[in-house]
Amino acid sequence: MTSAQTGYSIARRSDDPYRYQVGFGNWFTSEALPNVLPSGQNMPQKNKYDLYTEGMNGCPFTAPRAQNQHNWLYRIRPSVAHQGITKSAKQNPYLVAEFSLNDPKQSVSPERVAWRPDSVPANERVTFVHGIKSMAGNGSPLLREGVVLHTYACNASMERQAFVNSDGDFLLVPVAGRLDIQTELGRMMVFPGEVAVVQRGLKWKVSVPDGKAMGYIQEIFGMHYELPELGPLGASGLANPRDFEHPVAHFDVDQSDWEVLYKLGGQLWSCAQDHTPFDVVAWHGNYVPYKYDLDAFISCGSLSRDHMDPSVWTVLTARSKTPGVALADVIFAGERWDVAEKTFRPPYFHRNTATEIIGLISGDFGFERDFAPGALSLETGFGAHGMESDAYDAASDMELKPTKILQGTRMVLFETSMLMCLTEHALKTSRRKESEGGHKGLEAKFLKHKDLILKDLKAAGLPPVAF
DSSP, X not given: OOOOSSOOOOOOOTTOOXXXXXXXXXXXXXXXXXXXXXXXXXXXSSOGGGOEEEEEESSOXXXXXXXXXXXXXXXXXXXXXXXXXXXXXXXXXXXXXXXXXXSTTOBOOSSOXXXXXXXXXXXXXXXXXXGEEEEEEEEETXXXXXXXXXXXXXXXXXXXXXXXXXSOEEEEEEEESOEEEXXXXXXXXXXXXXXXXXXXXXXXXXXXXXXOEEEEEEEEESXXXXXXXXXGGTTOOBSOGGGEEEEOOOOOOOOSOEEEEEEXXXXXXXXXXXXXXXXXXXXXXXXXXXXXXGGGOBOOXXXXXXXXXXXXXXXXXXXXXXXXXXXXXXXXXXXXXXXXXXXXXXXXXXXXXXXXXXXXXXXXXXXXXXXXXXXXXXXXXXXXXXXOHHHHHHHHHSOOOOEEEEEEEEEEEEEESSOOEEOHHHHHOTXXXXXXXXXXXXXXXXXXXXXXXXXXXXXXXXXXOOO
């Protein structure tokens, strides 16, 4: 007889040295030393090796069980063992957490706004925290509801420095360069083509093993990310729970000086301590960071004609305070087959109630010139958008045979029900692109059919139209 020795584990990449637990919403358990986790209870009078018990909750104690997220940590020193917290002398002037038109530095745009990719600094050392730039957002961490879209570009690892986002959850989308993320609960290597979530309140730090890194961040206040409901799709499809990877316990023994940076209200606060914050020997809980390989996504689409709504490509979603309305959706478009017949296959012209922000991870946007990986495009709710004239003409006359589209392309769509305010940086940066007028060529072809229209009206016994 043969039995499994451990749970299922996704095969590791050669350039990823870490192990992971898989699932989504599980109650995970991990210990770096054997028999450290207490049996049958959470807070014994005394732990093995004199470890300290520390509870951590990511929601109110009385939240419904299905939404209740918390951890029990068993660590060498408790988090309260520090030397005080002061306002950091080195702020990030591009970080914004409060969004309102009462701020004269912020504005909204009724038309599309686009930005070129950020550039990694060449002549100064910039870590992940100080390489974040807020582009657009809505709401406030003080009100516990809102969403922000940031970019990041950095060229230095955080050394003896950790970060705590007390405002919201970060969803990280690397475009260039791996992120080596060490958290209290373990380590993750996050590659371009993957996304990672680190929840509010957790301690973590970012190293850049490739020397530099660039990408996107979606931050949400108040809620946490969850898998979308599948409805008529049934039990399978889209992002399968077993493809989400969570770290295993990892601890360091380090009694040197450390700094923990807290982001609170968009401001940075500095906490000094004489030991590493990454000293959790064992833990169990469901408030756990994770990563997901977008290439594992199971795409859906029309097998006959017309389009399905882009919501069928939702990887993760976060609820708003309005029942049935998402605060934020993370949507992925990648390589797939397009087989629709009698159909204009590219995205049709539309005006959407949601704000749509498109980012490109790799490949070609396909429908627009000069849109490189790392670029951003924002369409405000009810802003008209669609194909440029040359792409429209080509798609109108193309042969409708089964075609594999978006080969080598990974595109992410950040969609929110909120109206987004643009930050001062987003409005003034040299990365901002001016419209190239690609839609001006969308002429009124209807008028070329004047004679046929008059003929059809006459045949139907209807009065003519005055052209």
